[in-house]
Amino acid sequence: MKEITPSRIIISRTDSIGDVILTFPFCQLLKNRFPDAQLIYLGRNYTQSIIESFTMIDEFLSWDDIKDLPKLDQIKKFKSIGADTIIHVFPNKEIAKIAKKAKITNRIGTSHRSFHLLTCNYRVSFSRKNSSLHESQLNFQLLKPFGLTSIPTMEEINNQIIHWEIKEVSLPSCITEFIGNSTNTLILHPKSQGSAKEWPIEKYISLANSLSNKDWKIIFTGTESEGELFRNLLPKNNNILDSTGKLSLKQLMYLISTSKALVACSTGPLHIAGISGIQTIGIFSPRKPIHPGRWKPIGLQVETVVFEEKCPLCEKNNDCNCITEISAEKIEQLLRK
Numbered sequence: 001m002k003e004i005t006p007s008r009i010i011i012s013r014t015d016s017i018g019d020v021i022l023t024f025p026f027c028q029l030l031k032n033r034f035p036d037a038q039l040i041y042l043g044r045n046y047t048q049s050i051i052e053s054f055t056m057i058d059e060f061l062s063w064d065d066i067k068d069l070p071k072l073d074q075i076k077k078f079k080s081i082g083a084d085t086i087i088h089v090f091p092n093k094e095i096a097k098i099a100k101k102a103k104i105t106n107r108i109g110t111s112h113r114s115f116h117l118l119t120c121n122y123r124v125s126f127s128r129k130n131s132s133l134h135e136s137q138l139n140f141q142l143l144k145p146f147g148l149t150s151i152p153t154m155e156e157i158n159n160q161i162i163h164w165e166i167k168e169v170s171l172p173s174c175i176t177e178f179i180g181n182s183t184n185t186l187i188l189h190p191k192s193q194g195s196a197k198e199w200p201i202e203k204y205i206s207l208a209n210s211l212s213n214k215d216w217k218i219i220f221t222g223t224e225s226e227g228e229l230f231r232n233l234l235p236k237n238n239n240i241l242d243s244t245g246k247l248s249l250k251q252l253m254y255l256i257s258t259s260k261a262l263v264a265c266s267t268g269p270l271h272i273a274g275i276s277g278i279q280t281i282g283i284f285s286p287r288k289p290i291h292p293g294r295w296k297p298i299g300l301q302v303e304t305v306v307f308e309e310k311c312p313l314c315e316k317n318n319d320c321n322c323i324t325e326i327s328a329e330k331i332e333q334l335l336r337k
Contacts, residue, residue, distance in 0.1 A: 003147045004106050004122070006034060006085040010099075012042040013089040014063045016195065017268030018295070019135070020047045021275055023089055024054050024164070025157045025298065026139040031056045033146065040081060042095070049249045050272070055163040067094065078102035087142050088120065096120065108145055128289075135294055158300055164275050166257045169250050175219065178241045182217045185259040186335065191226040192267035197285040197323045199265055201230045206328040207263070211335065212239035219243050219259075221252060221269065261335055265323075266295045274299030281305065281334055285323045287314035303334055 009030065013023050020043060027039055038058040041051045045064045051057055066077055079102045086099045088109035096119035099107050109116040111123035122145040128138050133151065140151045152160075179185055190204045208218040218240045220231075227244025234242055247255065253272055256262055262273035263281045273280040274297025282304040284292045291314075292304035305326055313320035 004085060004145050006037050006106065006146075008038045008040065008081065008083040008085070009034075010040045010042050010061065010081065010083045010086040010104070011057075011089060012086060012092065012095055012099075014042060014044050014092055014095070015090050017047055017050055018266070018271040018297070019090065020050055021268075021271040022134075022136040022298065023139050024056070024162050024275070025136050025152070025160055026089075026143065027054070028056050028160065028162065029140070029148075029152075030143065030146070040083060046249065049253060053164055053166050053253065055165055063095070071098075074098050075101045078104065088116070089139055089142060091116065093119075106145070108142055110142070132293070134296065136298055158298055158302075162275055162298070166253050166276065167250075169254045171251055171255060172243075172246050174246070175241065175243055175255065178219070179217055182215075183260060184216045185261075186211060186216050186218050187221055187256055187259050187262040187264075187269070187273070188218060189221045189262065189264035189267065189269045190230060191222050192265050193223070193226070196266035197287075197290065197321075199283045199326060200324050201233060203324075203326070203328045203331075204263070205233060205235065207331055208240050209235060209237070210328065210332055212237050214336075217241070219255070221247065221255070263331055263335070266290065266292075271297045273297065274302045277301055279303075279335070281331060283323060283326060283331070285314060285320065286311050287317060287320060305330060305334070 013020055040059040040061050041057045042061045042063055043051050045062050048060055051060050066074055078098050083104050085106040086104050091113040093115045096115055100119045107120045108122040109120040111125045112127055116123055124141050124144050126141040134154055136157055137151050188204050190201050192198055212218050220242050222244040224245030231242045256272050257276040261279035264270040265283050270282050280297055280302045284304050284306050286306040286309050296304050307322040307325040311322045
């Protein structure tokens with residue numbers, strides 16, 4: 001396979017916040033290896049703030065703005081970018097077809113998608129589903145056409161300085177007044193929009209009640225629809241605040257980055273906390289492929305918790321709710337460590 005020397009590279013990952021963040025180490029290595037190359041990130045509008053906070057990216061390209069265009073306009077748009085390389089980190093049949101029709105020279109994707117046989121001229125053989133590697137490590141497989149010969153360890157990835165800069169933004173006055181001068185702000189993000197096994201809201205409330213009496217300011221975060229599921233259950237307490245539905249993504253990013261800690265299941269805000277360098281506690285199921293070995297956030301202040309690493313039901317890949325058995329006391333111990 002001829003080694004690629006690129007000049008303008010499209011990184012295509014059009015899924016969720018956590019998935020996008022886990023491409024950053026791979027993008028950074030690519031930028032370090034080819035410092036004169038420009039990285040164009042093809043993503044969704046709702047992840048734009050995340051992508052633009054990673055300073056290794058030169059341009060953001062919105063798939064939402066392209067996907068509903070007429071086919072010829074989609075191809076023209078891709079041609080106008082002037083990219084010589086596209087890396088399909090998240091396989092998307094339509095994007096792969098457009099990239100080929102736009103005559104992008106180097107089209108890289110996994111060989112485990114049949115449509116890549118017709119649309120990619122560099123196909124890397126690896127399986128995400130059956131791999132024991134972390135998601136961030138799996139992304140490095142797609143750099144083999146650039147001469148990559150080894151996959152970084154998780155220690156190497158976590159110790160890498162990610163060029164991540166969150167700009168200061170104004171927060172709603174109810175939040176700034178609530179925080180005041182406190183340095184013990186804890187974010188609790190109970191929901192995941194169905195993307196993960198969730199720890200019960202009753203456990204989050206138990207944790208909040210206990211810590212609110214020990215000089216912590218507790219902020220519950222989430223979308224408006226998520227808040228509707230639990231806000232009526234939250235206790236009336238001067239040290240507990242419901243902020244669901246009140247924050248834009250930029251505001252949530254800034255709030256997380258300026259807080260002391262965050263607790264959540266496997267969801268986007270957990271990854272924002274990890275990469276921001278605050279204490280990050282992820283509550284996981286041990287079942288593959290949703291276990292922390294695959295989806296743990298990157299960062300030096302990250303800890304993950306499962307109830308039982310060798311849960312018999314999870315090992316057999318059966319549906320299991322052992323995550324509900326993790327105690328609030330266990331999470332409090334980690335926070336106060």
